[in-house]
Amino acid sequence: MPTQFQSIRKKPDIITINVGGQLFQTTKQTLTLAGSNSLLYTISLSSSNIVPFIDRDPEIFSILLSLLRTSNLPSKAKTIDLQDLIFEAEFYGLGELLVSSLSNPSQFEAFNLERSLVLPLSGRDSPSVISTTDSGSLHVAHGSKITSFDWSLKKKSTILTHFTAVDSLLAISPCLAAAGATDFSGLQILDLKRGFVRETLNWENQTKSDCTVQAIGSSGNHLFTSFESGRRNSNTIMVFDMQDSFSPVSEIAHGEIFGAELDSAIPATKLQWVPGYNLLMAAGSHGGPSGVMGNIRLWDVRSGNVHWGINEKIDCFSDVTVSDNLSAIFKVGVSSGEVYFADMRKLDAVNPWICLGDGRKGLFKGKKEGAGCKIESHGNQVFCSKQGDVELWSEVLIGSTRDYEDELDERVFRKNVIGRMKDSGQSRITNLGFGGNRMVVTRKDQQSVEVWQSASKAY
Amino acid sequence: MEGQNSHLTCETQARDRIKLNVGGKLFETTVWTLLSAGPDSLLAALSARHQDNEDPIFIDRDPEIFTVLLYLLRTNRLPSTARRFSKQELTEEALYYGVESRFKLAILPPPLVGIDASLIETIRPASDGFPTAFTAGAGDGSVWIAHGGQISGYDLNLMHAGTIRTHLNSITSIRRVWPEVAAVGSNFAAGLHFYDFSSGRHIGSTHWTDSTDPRIYKAKVYSITDSSNSVFASFDCSHRENCILQIDKSTLKIASEIGRLPGNSTKTVVPRKLTFLAEPGIIIGSSVSSGAFGFSGYIRIWDPRSGVMVWETNEPGSGRSSRFGDSFADVDVEVEESTMFKVCSKSGDIGMADLRNLKDDPWIYLEEKNPSLRNMGGEENSVIHCYRKQVFVSRETGLHVWSRVAQSEENIEKRDFERWCYRRNYVDKVEDYKEKGMIRRMEGGGDRLFVSRERVEGLEVWESSDLSGAISVL
Numbered sequence: 001m002p003t004q005f006q007s008i009r010k011k012p013d014i015i016t017i018n019v020g021g022q023l024f025q026t027t028k029q030t031l032t033l034a035g036s037n038s039l040l041y042t043i044s045l046s047s048s049n050i051v052p053f054i055d056r057d058p059e060i061f062s063i064l065l066s067l068l069r070t071s072n073l074p075s076k077a078k079t080i081d082l083q084d085l086i087f088e089a090e091f092y093g094l095g096e097l098l099v100s101s102l103s104n105p106s107q108f109e110a111f112n113l114e115r116s117l118v119l120p121l122s123g124r125d126s127p128s129v130i131s132t133t134d135s136g137s138l139h140v141a142h143g144s145k146i147t148s149f150d151w152s153l154k155k156k157s158t159i160l161t162h163f164t165a166v167d168s169l170l171a172i173s174p175c176l177a178a179a180g181a182t183d184f185s186g187l188q189i190l191d192l193k194r195g196f197v198r199e200t201l202n203w204e205n206q207t208k209s210d211c212t213v214q215a216i217g218s219s220g221n222h223l224f225t226s227f228e229s230g231r232r233n234s235n236t237i238m239v240f241d242m243q244d245s246f247s248p249v250s251e252i253a254h255g256e257i258f259g260a261e262l263d264s265a266i267p268a269t270k271l272q273w274v275p276g277y278n279l280l281m282a283a284g285s286h287g288g289p290s291g292v293m294g295n296i297r298l299w300d301v302r303s304g305n306v307h308w309g310i311n312e313k314i315d316c317f318s319d320v321t322v323s324d325n326l327s328a329i330f331k332v333g334v335s336s337g338e339v340y341f342a343d344m345r346k347l348d349a350v351n352p353w354i355c356l357g358d359g360r361k362g363l364f365k366g367k368k369e370g371a372g373c374k375i376e377s378h379g380n381q382v383f384c385s386k387q388g389d390v391e392l393w394s395e396v397l398i399g400s401t402r403d404y405e406d407e408l409d410e411r412v413f414r415k416n417v418i419g420r421m422k423d424s425g426q427s428r429i430t431n432l433g434f435g436g437n438r439m440v441v442t443r444k445d446q447q448s449v450e451v452w453q454s455a456s457k458a459y
Numbered sequence: 460m461e462g463q464n465s466h467l468t469c470e471t472q473a474r475d476r477i478k479l480n481v482g483g484k485l486f487e488t489t490v491w492t493l494l495s496a497g498p499d500s501l502l503a504a505l506s507a508r509h510q511d512n513e514d515p516i517f518i519d520r521d522p523e524i525f526t527v528l529l530y531l532l533r534t535n536r537l538p539s540t541a542r543r544f545s546k547q548e549l550t551e552e553a554l555y556y557g558v559e560s561r562f563k564l565a566i567l568p569p570p571l572v573g574i575d576a577s578l579i580e581t582i583r584p585a586s587d588g589f590p591t592a593f594t595a596g597a598g599d600g601s602v603w604i605a606h607g608g609q610i611s612g613y614d615l616n617l618m619h620a621g622t623i624r625t626h627l628n629s630i631t632s633i634r635r636v637w638p639e640v641a642a643v644g645s646n647f648a649a650g651l652h653f654y655d656f657s658s659g660r661h662i663g664s665t666h667w668t669d670s671t672d673p674r675i676y677k678a679k680v681y682s683i684t685d686s687s688n689s690v691f692a693s694f695d696c697s698h699r700e701n702c703i704l705q706i707d708k709s710t711l712k713i714a715s716e717i718g719r720l721p722g723n724s725t726k727t728v729v730p731r732k733l734t735f736l737a738e739p740g741i742i743i744g745s746s747v748s749s750g751a752f753g754f755s756g757y758i759r760i761w762d763p764r765s766g767v768m769v770w771e772t773n774e775p776g777s778g779r780s781s782r783f784g785d786s787f788a789d790v791d792v793e794v795e796e797s798t799m800f801k802v803c804s805k806s807g808d809i810g811m812a813d814l815r816n817l818k819d820d821p822w823i824y825l826e827e828k829n830p831s832l833r834n835m836g837g838e839e840n841s842v843i844h845c846y847r848k849q850v851f852v853s854r855e856t857g858l859h860v861w862s863r864v865a866q867s868e869e870n871i872e873k874r875d876f877e878r879w880c881y882r883r884n885y886v887d888k889v890e891d892y893k894e895k896g897m898i899r900r901m902e903g904g905g906d907r908l909f910v911s912r913e914r915v916e917g918l919e920v921w922e923s924s925d926l927s928g929a930i931s932v933l
């Protein structure tokens with residue numbers, strides 16, 4: 001590129017740095033890319049003629065300079081341990097650049113996931129719940145402990161909590177998480193570095209009894225918590241302000257159970273924020289003598305009104321998720337074990353569910369094919385666990401020329417089973433999570449976490 | 460460290476820069492980095508000399524290892540390239556440059572956290588590999604193992620530092636009383652003996668004698684502990700009379716006799732566990748025996764300056780206690796917090812007592828909230844060991860730990876024990892305890908926990924790690 005060569009003649013733009021005895025030459029523009037908090041940015045500003053000296057390892061600096069020039073790591077970086085790179089990048093203030101080049105959600109390749117890593121956990125408890133952050137750091141609750149892995153999955157730390165077992169966990173930042181349990185009162189905001197409870201959030205209910213946590217969700221600004229009173233006769237969803245030291249903002253979906261009318265107020269056990277629609281999805285179910293019943297609601301958090309809701313009696317969801325990108329709600333039926341979807345733009349239909357499989361299976365109430373299945377949406381795909389396998393559902397986009405002979409529905413979803421032959425037949429999946437360019441999976445009775453990513457992206 | 464400005468130098472500090480030529484490879488660093496190695500190191504000495512000469516200083520050593528050590532000086536951590544070299548090589552090279560203290564700090568394991576510890580190594584002495592006793596008393600993570608009549612030392616890298624042979628045929632108690640001196644005793648031979656580890660020589664013996672009582676002879680040693688200037692050992696005669704002798708560390712002469720007991724009942728037998736608590740200056744002795752009717756034992760506390768017993772408890776105690784019949788199977792003292800923990804023989808419960816506020820019944824029982832861990836039942840073969848504010852308890856072959864949930868400093872200061880929330884967790888994984896021997900002894904040292912098992916060769920080393928230990932399964 002001629003423009004780059006031209007700049008050599010303009011001398012002031014070339015900067016020479018001496019790192020640990022080796023001379024490096026680069027341009028002011030390259031160094032500016034490091035960001036204003038970076039040490040390199042400070043160097044790019046200095047106008048003196050003396051070559052600045054940095055007393056650090058030159059080999060690792062050469063790699064970080066390549067990262068700065070191309071925003072990609074050179075292949076020779078693989079000869080150096082990632083931890084060294086992270087440590088040096090932190091020193092130069094290039095930490096975020098390194099994260100975005102190695103663990104970027106945009107590098108997630110749903111069709112190219114391979115079982116690549118197993119993260120062992122100490123002790124004999126198997127993981128109860130996991131939570132991930134965008135950059136790929138991972139928190140795993142097992143027994144009364146929470147183990148946090150950094151975004152590179154190279155380092156871990158473990159803290160002890162007051163809980164016997166954590167049932168709901170949500171990562172707020174790499175070192176802050178909200179945790180709750182169905183047998184413990186209050187939601188705890190935990191400092192994962194030092195193991196302290198930074199804040200305990202409660203629901204001031206009328207009966208003045210304990211309030212257990214059924215589900216946690218977050219919209220980035222607000223933290224949503226589904227509480228149930230200790231006597232299990234009332235429940236609510238509290239909205240807390242995450243920017244303002246978790247002060248309570250409002251209360252939505254308050255429900256009371258009168259007499260034996262258990263269905264009148266089922267606590268939400270799954271909360272999911274749908275940013276595209278500015279709605280909160282809350283879903284809860286319970287098993288009774290007449291089968292599993294539940295409801296799904298979409299809440300307008302500001303007004304506290306239900307935007308849409310459905311009561312589920314036949315083939316109630318075992319798990320449910322909203323895909324913003326696909327504008328659809330997906331559920332896996334507890335009786336049939338089949339995946340259904342409901343188009344967000346056509347929710348007003350009498351039965352919005354369209355079964356992606358054999359819908360007749362759902363009519364047998366006694367069956368529990370879908371019990372324990374998990375469904376999560378990530379990017380343009382929906383992931384559904386069935387026993388030990390993960391199904392990947394994706395939409396096939398069909399052009400405008402539609403032929404009746406194709407027998408295609410209005411929207412076409414197709415599934416794949418992720419993984420190779422050797423990965424199948426393992427024990428039941430208990431959690432699915434997504435962070436950075438990875439999918440994380442936990443299994444029943446396994447004291448470890450599985451990491452799936454495309455092999456070419458694995459460091 | 461001289462601060463962050465040592466890394467980025469401008470013209471004012473240009474003269475502080477120093478060039479080194481190590482084995483043909485050129486390095487450039489600052490005087491401050493080299494000085495941080497310590498005033499006595501070779502590198503600090505070189506940094507003082509450089510002004511008279513502009514040429515790089517030549518050092519005829521391997522440049523690659525120097526890269527590792529220079530990285531250590533610059534950043535205070537070891538680079539991953541250090542793994543290319545053995546710990547032995549690195550230690551020797553660090554010794555050559557005089558940076559061994561920085562090096563030692565960097566290679567030590569992170570703080571021992573029982574809830575996140577794993578078995579990293581089993582030390583196996585070459586012959587007679589069944590440890591009969593061991594001591595991690597140096598506190599730096601090194602350990603001396605007595606196996607049969609030999610003592611093998613392992614340094615802080617857990618590398619074999621040497622083995623000496625003693626005149627005893629089976630050492631059953633050992634204590635490292637000086638950096639190079641071990642006090643050893645045996646249940647099968649009389650006397651307390653001191654061995655110099657570096658020379659392998661016997662340097663002294665102490666026997667319990669009493670000029671007025673000719674029956675006191677050939678007393679055997681059952682347990683050893685030490686304070687900064689004394690060694691305490693419990694001696695037992697063949698007719699079961701026993702006492703604790705305080706022995707001066709420098710002269711190896713008997714200073715005083717404490718707590719003489721007739722030994723005619725289980726409540727007066729020789730203490731099998733001794734702990735010295737430096738803060739109030741007390742010695743705590745305990746003994747537990749098991750028989751057809753369960754466990755019985757005692758805990759006694761003496762003040763060695765006056766030789767007076769200040770507190771005692773016996774179990775099974777009086778029938779008034781709600782825990783009658785659930786006497787302790789083992790006790791241990793938490794030195795850092797002046798507390799004492801016992802494990803009950805029948806229920807397996809853990810009792811905690813405040814050593815600064817001992818009453819008739821000082822025990823506070825830790826509550827088990829985890830239903831899957833509750834009612835684990837008889838802890839007959841339990842061993843309890845307190846280390847770094849955590850309580851490690853073994854049950855047969857399994858190992859768990861009671862640790863405190865992080866709390867505000869205020870609660871800890873106030874010693875408000877009712878609010879100290881302890882949680883029990885397994886330390887071992889399922890594969891770690893199956894088909895293994897019963898845990899016999901545990902001792903913490905440095906940031907390591909050493910565990911010996913019955914009829915199992917070798918000594919297990921448990922450490923915490925901040926590495927995730929991810930296993931690639933691609």
